């Protein structure tokens with residue numbers, strides 16, 4: 319089937335970046351041209367003809383929350399959602415080969431029907447595509463057990479900015495040069511187009527056990543999370559809510575709620591649950607039973623793209639999330655520094671998840687409203703600036719899983735240091751005509767003048 323082209327009769331193409339939505343409230347932006355190829359050849363033909371006079375922005379489910387997808391008039395949206403085939407599920411070797419536009423939820427359903435799982439459950443799964451998840455370096459709610467998207471990608475087929483198609487290479491691992499496909503994991507459509515992914519999949523766990531724990535202090539809860547992962551256990555999930563977020567969850571906990579679940583073979587799950595119980599007990603936590611875990615599972619996709627957009631409808635309102643990550647000893651000071659900045663503008667909540675032996679993700683949610691749109695934007699910007707500054711001061715990363723886009727552009731060079739130059743050189747050599755997404759990874763910089 320040939321590609322479809324919509325001209326001008328579609329709404330402006332943008333993602334779910336709250337500030338982009340706020341800026342668009344009430345106004346009418348110009349529509350963009352959208353091309354929806356259904357073959358790799360069509361993508362390659364389009365890119366090989368591109369000369370940089372208009373930028374090409376790959377789009378999947380448009381659930382990114384960073385402004386990575388926001389087109390200037392004349393730019394072209396390259397909609398990958400018609401590349402939606404699950405090409406192969408290999409039950410023997412536990413791999414899946416899928417096209418970039420495959421919807422994450424649809425893939426998970428197909429795998430579940432065969433007793434398998436990708437183990438990648440971002441809250442946006444119902445709308446996100448595999449290409450988008452790869453391109454934003456995403457994390458699912460069960461990342462402590464299954465890993466993040468970079469752990470699940472075995473290989474990628476990509477179309478470079480000049481139209482060259484580089485196919486996924488074979489094998490569960492290879493030492494034949496650097497794993498160059500990994501450049502595209504988190505590149506936000508700035509280097510080329512992801513066409514296809516070979517993914518590691520798992521068997522669905524036979525047993526899943528989970529409970530809630532009530533910790534008197536946030537520090538005690540963080541210590542329990544650290545102890546659990548440093549003992550070598552890889553829980554399915556651990557989510558520790560600070561006091562305000564615990565109250566927001568309407569949980570029975572008086573202090574800080576930890577939701578912890580384990581999964582696997584029944585004997586392994588039971589042993590894991592025993593480790594969690596003994597660590598939480600030693601930390602003085604009260605056992606709240608299974609209810610908090612079951613409730614979390616039941617509601618874990620409730621924050622949908624539509625709900626987020628709905629909560630941004632009223633003029634003057636703002637809401638967003640800021641996910642960062644830090645070493646265990648930096649998390650309490652980070653929390654202490656960021657929370658008052660958010661609370662000063664309205665509501666500020668935080669939970670901790672995605673645990674590693676070395677640290678974890680701190681996920682802040684903030685919301686408020688102001689008398690005017692200008693004041694709302696200023697309050698929104700103060701929240702981001704305060705959080706980013708605290709991260710840079712404390713040696714935390716300014717982003718754990720949503721990527722960079724426009725929202726982190728002011729701080730990305732501070733975090734990357736000299737690596738920013740490496741990124742710039744990679745980008746300018748793979749995309750010398752500046753064809754690809756201008757908002758990827760903080761945006762393109764003026765290129766240094768060529769020496770004669």
Ligand SMILES: Cc1cc2nc3c(=O)[nH]c(=O)nc-3n(C[C@H](O)[C@H](O)[C@H](O)COP(=O)(O)OP(=O)(O)OC[C@H]3O[C@@H](n4cnc5c(N)ncnc54)[C@H](O)[C@@H]3O)c2cc1C
Pocket residue numbers: 333334375376377378379380381382383386387398418419439440441442445446447448449450451452453454455456457458459505506507508510511512513621622623626719720755758
């Ligand atoms: C309600 C909600 C909950 C969320 N929860 C999570 C979460 O739990 N974990 C998480 O990690 N993220 C989460 N996100 C963020 C978002 O869903 C992810 O960033 C997701 O990966 C985006 O996928 P998408 O298909 O919507 O991509 P898009 O938003 O369409 O695109 C994202 C970026 O990838 C590029 N891109 C898309 N497809 C391709 C391709 N084929 N080739 C090259 N570049 C491409 C785009 O140019 C853009 O830069 C959430 C967002 C929302 C709105």
